Amino acid sequence: MTTSHGQRVLHATPESYLGLVSELRAEGFDMCVDLCAVDYLAHPGRSLPDGIAAERFEVVVDLLSLQQRKRVRVRVQVPESDPRVTSLFGLYPGTEAMEREAFDLLGVRFDGHPDLSRILMPEDWEGHPLRKDYSVGRVPVQFKAARSTR
């Protein structure tokens, strides 16, 4: 466990992820407020506690305990070769849309999710836009090359 700007952060691997979150849920963290993923391709040297091997993707889960008025964040290291973690749907049904968003925009797969499909992008979209190797793109500007009428 580490802290970041006064916030509790726990680290996990895809293997220990579900067990850790189940324990937290049993401890009273009854709401999963946020789930998102981060692509660390362009920022490999980030600081992590000892014993945690940095991987390309991270799934970041914010849990909230209404009773204890406490938050905790879980950061899961997800390897590029097999970007796959277990879905939290069984524990927190509210992660349904958030996991679909993380899959849609970053291509992390969630095992056990009831309907892992794109949610924001069109179904036929190729690639995952929030990945760092996905360029922003440019719209060609017409008038720059247009010939003057004079």
Add this chain to the structure above:
Amino acid sequence: MSSTEGEDLVQTGLIETFEGTQEMDDRASTSGTELLRQQGAVLRLSEGISVDPGAFNTEITEDETMILNLGPQHPSTHGVLRLMMELDGETVLRTKPIVGYLHTGMEKTGEELTYLQGPTNVTRMDYLAPLFNECVFSMAVEQLLEIEVPPRATWIRMLMCELNRISSHLLFMATNGLDVAALSMMLYAWREREMVLSFMEKVTGLRMNHNYIRPGGVAADLPDGWRDDVLAICDLIPPRLDEYDDLLTGQPVFLQRTEGVGTISGEEAIALGATGPILRSSGVAWDLRRDMPYQFYDQLEFDVIVGKYGDAFDRYSIRLNEMRESVRIVRQIVELMPQGDYRLQDKKVTPPPRARIDQSMEALIHHFKIFTEGFKVPEGEVYVAIESPRGELGCYLVSNGTAKPYRLHIRDPSFVNIQALPPMMRGGLVADAVAIISSVDPVMGGVDR
């Protein structure tokens, strides 16, 4: 067709596009447990929480039901929300919200803008509560920078946010009235909202998308005479809310359209991550302003409005009374507003005053640097959450030490809250669907980002 199958077919060129999986599958190809989930919830509550299977008729066959698409182009969907509903006669069996029609990749855009430009981007997400978006973003940046803004800046932020909460709830009053056929309500609430927006225009220069709250403070000090304007709003709104009470709260037609419609239990709301008026309507007293105070909310006196039945009427009355509480808060803020700087006097973060640029070379350099390169934010990650009119608005910000966010994620309350639509719709009538969507008050700009 499963999602992987569909993607494979697209990639091998067998089909040109594939739009199957976002939509609701037909009954024959939906597995038993999934069907139960959808009926018990698409609901997609996990089985532990889903309702008693015996309460649902799984015997209905495909030809007895009808799929109805509501939206995305429908005036009651508050933008471009699309709902696929499976109907048995007039009864809604399953519902699936389909979103993404307004997706413009604002989180990706946020990675291309400097921290100073950031608020111009995030303010366009939940466009009915723009100041909250700016506020949560700025607070996240400030936590990464480990700076503290001057007290006056924080009080101004709270003042503007509470006024924004009033204007947002007024818009809810207007559209909710419109959706349940109380047309005059729309005109009245719009009239009051206009007053609040005029004040915002006076302060920020714009009626929406203000870009007023920025990292390090706010863009400009409050204008002369702001106290009178604010107090005029505080004097005007409560009597008008009493008029709304007369017009709607006791009106039998309105009650019939909202009471007992779209109910959700506290357990379901927590499981689905729903926050704000939806969670409070189900009897869970949870308001970040009181329970995890940020800014100076711990110095203020206000009540958290909690419902009991979790229906559309509770959500209406919660919002109505929250406006009264906001007026109470605003009055206290007017009393407590201190003198001082409205933004941090740290030339590395906030641009120098315009007058200084003519006199000082350094000021010119700092000004130039901030507006071209931006300021660098130390490496780190932080999650900040505030209570927006729709629930918990969060910002997860990752910095890699440069002048632009490495990752900007906004946890928008509407995005999570619309997951509560299917359990609310289940077993109700199609006609209630409109009242239910309205009572959730989703803003599609925030949902799709």
